[in-house]
Amino acid sequence: NAGVTQTPKFQVLKTGQSMTLQCAQDMNHNSMYWYRQDPGMGLRLIYYSASEGTTDKGEVPNGYNVSRLNKREFSLRLESAAPSQTSVYFCASIASSGGAGETQYFGPGTRLLVL
Amino acid sequence: AQSVTQLGSHVSVSEGALVLLRCNYSSSVPPYLFWYVQYPNQGLQLLLKYTTGATLVKGINGFEAEFKKSETSFHLTKPSAHMSDAAEYFCAVSDQGTYKYIFGTGTRLKVLA
Numbered sequence: 001n002a003g004v005t006q007t008p009k010f011q012v013l014k015t016g017q018s019m020t021l022q023c024a025q026d027m028n029h030n031s032m033y034w035y036r037q038d039p040g041m042g043l044r045l046i047y048y049s050a051s052e053g054t055t056d057k058g059e060v061p062n063g064y065n066v067s068r069l070n071k072r073e074f075s076l077r078l079e080s081a082a083p084s085q086t087s088v089y090f091c092a093s094i095a096s097s098g099g100a101g102e103t104q105y106f107g108p109g110t111r112l113l114v115l
Numbered sequence: 116a117q118s119v120t121q122l123g124s125h126v127s128v129s130e131g132a133l134v135l136l137r138c139n140y141s142s143s144v145p146p147y148l149f150w151y152v153q154y155p156n157q158g159l160q161l162l163l164k165y166t167t168g169a170t171l172v173k174g175i176n177g178f179e180a181e182f183k184k185s186e187t188s189f190h191l192t193k194p195s196a197h198m199s200d201a202a203e204y205f206c207a208v209s210d211q212g213t214y215k216y217i218f219g220t221g222t223r224l225k226v227l228a
Contacts, residue, residue, distance in 0.1 A: 042205060
C-alpha cells in the first residue's frame with residue numbers, strides 16, 4: 001500500500017514550457033486535492049476533485065488545469081509555466097467527498113523550478 | 116472567510132523543554148481542527164485532530180492539543196522536546212459541510228542540544 005504517490009519528484013522548466021504533474025492514490029479515496037507550498041505562505045489549494053469526473057477551483061487556480069482521470073489519478077497541468085509557479089506541489093486525498101473532519105493523506109511532493 | 120493564524124514562524128526550544136506552538140482560528144462556529152507535521156523534503160502527516168467530544172486531543176509522538184472555544188485556539192504542546200521533533204508544523208481547519216481545508220503559514224520548530 002503506497003498511499004499517495006507523485007511524479008516527478010523534481011522538475012526544471014523554462015518559462016513557457018508545459019508539463020503535467022501526476023498523482024495517484026491506492027486507498028480507494030473519493031476526493032483528491034492539489035496544493036502549492038511557498039515559504040511563509042503555508043499550503044494553498046489549487047484545485048479539488050470531490051469524485052471521479054468532478055473538479056472545482058481552489059484559492060489559486062490561475063495558470064493550472066486538472067484532470068481526474070479515474071478514481072485513483074488526479075493530474076495537474078501547467079500549460080505555459082511562469083517563474084511565479086516555482087513551488088513545491090502536493091497532492092492529497094481523503095476517503096469521502098464531504099470533508100467532515102477527515103484526515104488528508106499527502107504525497108511526498110514535486111519540487112518545480114521555472115527559469 | 117475562515118482563517119488560521121499561527122503565531123511565530125520559527126520557534127526554538129532546548130531538548131527536554133516544553134514545546135508550545137500556537138494556533139488560532141477565526142470562525143464563530145467551531146470547525147474541525149488539525150495539526151500536521153512536515154519533516155524536511157517530505158509530505159505532511161497528521162499529528163492529531165479535533166472533530167467532536169473531548170477537547171484535549173492526544174496525538175502521535177507525545178503531542179497533544181486542547182480545543183478552547185472561548186479563545187478560538189488549538190495550541191499544540193509536548194512536555195519534553197526531542198531532537199527528532201525538529202520539523203515544520205501546520206495548523207489547519209475545516210468547516211463542517213465543506214471540503215476545504217485552510218492551512219496556517221506554518222511554524223518551524225528547532226530543537227537545541
